[in-house]
Amino acid sequence: MxxxxxxxxxxxxxxxxxxxxxxxxxxxxxxxxxxxxxxxxxxxxxxxxxxxxxxxxxxxxxxxxxxxxxxxxxxxxxxxxxxxxxxxxxxxxxxxxxxxVTLTNRFGGVSVVPASERGHVAYVRAVLAETDVDVDHVNRLGWTALLEAVVLGDGGRAHQDVVAALLAAGADPALPDGDGVTARAHAERRGFDPVADLLRRAESQGGEGPRVGGGGR
The missing domain is CATH 1.25.40.20 (Ankyrin repeat-containing domain)
Known part of the structure; x- marks a missing residue:
C-alpha cells in the first residue's frame, strides 16, 4: 500500500x-x-x-x-x-x-546501556535516579551497562564515574558476560586500575561501591 x-x-x-x-x-x-x-x-x-x-x-x-x-x-x-x-x-x-524504560534497541539494550558505553555521566545518574530502568539489564551481547562501561569504555574519569554511579544504583558487579568474565576481570585485563579498584571494593562489600567524582546531575 x-x-x-x-x-x-x-x-x-x-x-x-x-x-x-x-x-x-x-x-x-x-x-x-x-x-x-x-x-x-x-x-x-x-x-x-x-x-x-x-x-x-x-x-x-x-x-x-x-x-x-x-x-x-x-x-x-x-x-x-x-x-x-x-x-x-x-x-x-x-x-x-x-x-x-524496558523497550530495547537493536542490540537488545535499554537506554542506560549505550549511555554507559559512551561515558554520559550526567545522563546515567539522572536516568537511574528518575526512572525505574533496570540497572542490570542484559543486552543481546550478554552485557550489562556495567560491562559496557568497562569493555567499550576507555577507563578514564567519565567511565570511572559511570561505573561508580551504576554501582551506587545497585548494579551487581559479579554479573559476568556470556563468556563468564566479570567487569572487574575485564578492567584488570585492560589495565583500568581505578575501575578495577571500584569493582573490587564493590565485590568485597557485596554491592554498592564508593562514588567517584563530583555530585549532582
Whole structure:
C-alpha cells in the first residue's frame, strides 16, 4: 500500500523539527500535521527531534501527545536515543510522555546501556535516579551497562564515574558476560586500575561501591 503524500502541514512540521522552531511546530500541528507521520526510515517527528536534541520542539510534540516509544526501522525510539546522545534535557522532556524504560534497541539494550558505553555521566545518574530502568539489564551481547562501561569504555574519569554511579544504583558487579568474565576481570585485563579498584571494593562489600567524582546531575 502506497503511503499518503505529506500535506503542507506535514511538510511544515518536518521543516520546523529540522530548524528547531517550536513555534512553527506548534503552528503546523494546529494546521493538522500528523505528529506520528514517519519518514522513509520509519522515524517520527519526535524521534527526529530527539536525534537532533531539539528540546523545545520535542516539548511541543510531547504536549500534543506524540508517542515517545514509537520505534523506527532500526528499533530506535525518541526515548532510546537519549541514551546515545546523553541529553538529560531531552530525557526529562520525554518523561511526561510515559516512556517504556524496558523497550530495547537493536542490540537488545535499554537506554542506560549505550549511555554507559559512551561515558554520559550526567545522563546515567539522572536516568537511574528518575526512572525505574533496570540497572542490570542484559543486552543481546550478554552485557550489562556495567560491562559496557568497562569493555567499550576507555577507563578514564567519565567511565570511572559511570561505573561508580551504576554501582551506587545497585548494579551487581559479579554479573559476568556470556563468556563468564566479570567487569572487574575485564578492567584488570585492560589495565583500568581505578575501575578495577571500584569493582573490587564493590565485590568485597557485596554491592554498592564508593562514588567517584563530583555530585549532582
Amino acid at each position: 502506497t503511503a499518503k503524500p505529506p500535506t503542507p502541514a506535514d511538510l511544515a512540521l518536518s521543516d520546523a523539527v529540522g530548524r528547531g522552531d517550536a513555534d512553527a511546530a506548534r503552528a503546523a500541528l494546529r494546521a493538522g500535521a500528523d505528529r506520528e507521520r514517519r519518514d522513509g526510515q520509519g522515524r517520527t517527528p519526535l524521534l527526529l527531534a530527539a536525534l537532533a536534541d531539539r528540546v523545545a520542539v520535542a516539548e511541543v510534540l510531547v504536549g500534543a501527545g506524540a508517542d515517545v516509544n514509537a520505534q523506527d526501522a532500526r528499533d530506535d525510539s525518541a526515548w532510546l536515543v537519549t541514551g546515545v546522545t546523553g541529553s538529560v534535557a531531552m530525557m526529562r522532556t520525554l518523561l511526561p510522555g510515559g516512556p517504556d
